[in-house]
Amino acid sequence: MILNSINFFFRVFGEIRKILFSMLISCCSLQIYAEESIMLDRVVAVVNKAVILESELNQEIFLRNSLFQNPSAISDETKQFILENMINDLVLLQRAKRLNISVDSKTVLRVIKNISEEKKMSLKLFEAQLKKEGLNLELFKKNIEKEILLRRLRERELQDKLIISDTEAKNFLETQGKNNLITDEVLIKHLKFPFDETVTEQERMKLKIKVNEILENHEKKFKEKGEKFWAEDGREFETWEWKSFEKLPEIFVDSLRNSAAGGFVQVIESGSGFHLLFLSERRSSIIKDEVTVYKARHILKKVAVNTKETTTLKLMERLMQRIQQGESFSSLAEEFSDDITSAQNGGELNWSYPGDLVLPFERVALSLSPGEVSAPVRTMFGYHLIQLLEKKQILIDEQRQLNIAKTMIRERKIPEVTEEWIRDLRENSYVEIKSKEF
Incomplete structure (x- = not known):
């Protein structure tokens, strides 16, 4: 858990920024390739009853090349890698369709609403901003729908493959987690x-x-x-x-x-x-059987894209001075914090175990005395003011140890299980690469 109350939005924004950028590039590349594709477009790969066109591959290549500040010619190996990824995505989308996995429009709109609220925009203003950047709202929705669809497919297909038994977790703890390793x-x-x-x-x-x-x-x-x-x-x-x-x-x-x-x-x-x-x-x-857990509250200010770091830092320093002068930490959290969920509770977070929160936050929180307020702390999320409320030593109960072990084993297996799953789907699909280049 990494600041669960805000982590969802950051994960979404990480993906959405990629989607926004890719659509922006696609809008540009579409015009570049449109005239040529009308005359020269050809099939580069067949995936069951669907095809991938050369113009689609060119757009992906153009996008990848444009992601770098000093783009150079992409190698044949990289072109093949891009095509293979496109084939895999198409195989997965076809699998989702066969399993009747779908995404309703309300879910897509809810995600867009969350994004617009996080950016402190109304839906109407958010749509206007998309148009201002030359982006198509319908295409934006389709990209979000695709991401949700693939996530649901992975969750459904891999869930049974990533079940870790209590016996496996206990064996893991006995060999790796019981001796202050x-x-x-x-x-x-x-x-x-x-x-x-x-x-x-x-x-x-x-x-x-x-x-x-x-x-x-x-x-x-x-x-x-x-x-x-x-x-x-x-x-x-x-x-x-x-x-x-x-x-x-x-x-x-x-x-x-x-x-x-x-x-x-x-x-x-x-x-x-x-x-x-x-x-x-x-x-x-x-890894210890006894750990320090702590309860804290915080005020988070994100660093906006067009805002200097020093501007946000100075704001946090002013808030720290106001707290030192006697103003309520919780009241200021409710008014200023960008962590919307915890702000409603005066910035208060749940009890945290080691590793639950990002490392810079955890280190500072554990260094404080109860009631003490930190100077501004920079993390990947922005700047925080942290007030430690309480900390104590506790024994990790057996069930939590098992849960930790299962999480560690599962995370270790995910890459291999996912790769094997995609490979099996490919082997059971009709895939023909038409281009002689590959």
């Missing part, structure tokens, strides 16, 4: 070069040699450029959130355990491809 957490960047079950040994070895050459080239460039490498040469890598080894795919663990932060890891082969990893950082945490 120090566990490493790592922050990594990941790039996959996929292959399927039809790959020949010769093709696999050829790809392996190529991936090792890419690794050698990346290591050389990273040594020369440092952090600039990621903006220029390492743009296709995906940055993962902090993960303990228990939450990582097993094939990654040994290599990462023996690697130092700030460098690439040797090429790793799985059943579905080769993986390049860069270990950015590592840290340690301790």
Whole structure:
């Protein structure tokens, strides 16, 4: 749980920002490709009874290239990767249709209403803002509908595959969670070069040699450029959130355990491809039977897109001064906090266990004495003023230990289970790639 009362909106906005940007690019790219597609459009892939057109693929490629500040020509391997993702999405949408999974218009409108309220706009003003940015409301709705549809499909299809038994959780606790075990957490960047079950040994070895050459080239460039490498040469890598080894795919663990932060890891082969990893950082945490729990309240001010950091910081400093001069923390939270849910309760949050809230927030909260108010604290959500209400040491009961263990095991399994699920759906679908380029 990471500030549950506001996390939903941030997750939605993260996705919506991507959707907004992609639609904006699509609007531009549509005009670029429209004339050509009328004359030259052709089928690049067949997925059951549906097709993917070259113009659709070109729009996706154009979008991906436009996401970077210094776009360069996209490689054939990347084009193939984009096409494979489009095929997978189409397979999933067809699966959802067969299972009669749908999204009603009221749900879509409710999500849009939540977004507009979070942006402090009426629906009418929000629609006007979309038009001002050259975006089509109906297309915006369709993108939201697609995201909800795919999420519902994943929840329905993977639920049974991710059930963790009490026995499995108990075994996990006995081996890893009962002895104040120090566990490493790592922050990594990941790039996959996929292959399927039809790959020949010769093709696999050829790809392996190529991936090792890419690794050698990346290591050389990273040594020369440092952090600039990621903006220029390492743009296709995906940055993962902090993960303990228990939450990582097993094939990654040994290599990462023996690697130092700030460098690439040797090429790793799985059943579905080769993986390049860069270990950015590592840290340690301790799993204990006894933990400190705490209750706090906060005032959150988000940093608006067109607002300077210093403007928000100065506002928080003024609020802190008002609290120090005797004004009620809860009254100011109700008036100023952008965490709408907790603001209704004077900024008060539920009892929090270690890891429930983002780390900068947790560290400051636990450093305070009951009743003490912090200076402004910056997190990924914005600036917080934190008042600690109470903290205490408690023994984690057995059921909570089991729940924690199940969550850790489930998160570790999700990538592999999802990949296997999509692969099975692909194998049971008719997929034909028409273009000779792929």
